[in-house]
Amino acid sequence: MALKIYLAGPEVFLPNAREMLDRKAAMARSAGFVPLSPDDVEIEKKGDLAEVALAIGAADEAMMLEADAIIANLTPWRGVSADAGTVYELGFMCALGKIVYAYTNVAASHFERVRAHYGEDGLADGPGMWRGPDGLRFEDFGMMDNLMLQGGVERRGGKVVIGNAAPDALYTDTTAFAKCLSLLARPDER
Amino acid sequence: MALKIYLAGPEVFLPNAREMLDRKAAMARSAGFVPLSPDDVEIEKKGDLAEVALAIGAADEAMMLEADAIIANLTPWRGVSADAGTVYELGFMCALGKIVYAYTNVAASHFERVRAHYGEDGLADGPGMWRGPDGLRFEDFGMMDNLMLQGGVERRGGKVVIGNAAPDALYTDTTAFAKCLSLLARPDER
Secondary structure (H helix, E strand, C coil): CCCEEEEECHHHHCCCHHHHHHHHHHHHHHCCCEEECCCCCCCCCCCCHHHHHHHHHHHHHHHHHHCCEEEEECCECCECCECHHHHHHHHHHHHCCCEEEEEECCCCCHHHHHHHHHCCCCEECCCCEEECCCCCEEECCCCCCCHHHHHHHHCCCCCEEECCCCHHHCCCCCHHHHHHHHHHHCHHHC | CCCEEEEECHHHHCCCHHHHHHHHHHHHHHCCCEEECCCCCCCCCCCCHHHHHHHHHHHHHHHHHHCCEEEEECCECCECCECHHHHHHHHHHHHCCCEEEEEECCCCCHHHHHHHHHCCCCEECCCCEEECCCCCEEECCCCCCCHHHHHHHHCCCCCEEECCCCHHHCCCCCHHHHHHHHHHHCHHHC
16 A cells, blocks of 8 residues: 655745646655645635635645655745745644654755854854844754754654755755655665 | 643743743633643753754653643744744644644734745735745735644634734733633633
């Protein structure tokens, strides 16, 4: 019985959304899985916008309930952290005890990205602890995002694959995604 | 039996973290609830940083499993969207079928914040659809963040309270949090 994998990520927002969703789904199929993608279900685009939004959310959650696993694209999205919708979905799947994998196409750690966000080194504030010029704390745990994300995956036996895409291919490079698929395809190496 | 509420949010990163965590916990107790906060459990700070991070995540998840409800502080955090750890926790609690409430201290919608992020109006790209100068799409659903978040709360019968704190009190104003508590305290009005 082929594993059903929910392909979470911000691909739906890309200029080439359909192409990227199709490419990732095809790769998952080639690796022997059944892909489920956020855009697979046709949502009736009527009613007010809030109703449409609720219907999209409901459809995505239904796919997650059906899926056996998730591969979450946690590449930073308009800021330091991953796309909020994808993070919600990762938490959702972790709570359900599903098989959880994730990747990012940015090699710099969360700590390094927060420092870049502030445009300076930040202020050291104790061992492994820093503050931005705004006084808000950030920690140097070597994680790729907030510790709940990487911890949620790794404590369940999943892997977070750290890619390193070219700046103009942050959302189209599929190297790290392919690595997730190959890890999932070899359960003995998970 | 008093409801146990997990108080999710980025308060742990504030300069006055302890004060804010204590203030929110005291407010929850006054409203008749048992508060559970991310910093309630003492984590042994030894081993390497990754081990400490995993232990913190495990402790927070254990508190969520124990809790009956969550109130998630989704105020934007270093960018357009809410703190990634809090978003993970919201998804986690939604999946478990817990009682879910959330708030933000920023009145501007996600759509308005993305436009501000780009420093311009963005490019109209069809009904209710926009693109940033980087080509990435954003939608005008009138939601306070990615639709998965507000949808996840509202479809479960919870409420997302939209506050409007002063810019220098974004992370310390408790008006919207208090409103969540009062909604939770009157189940007939939930």
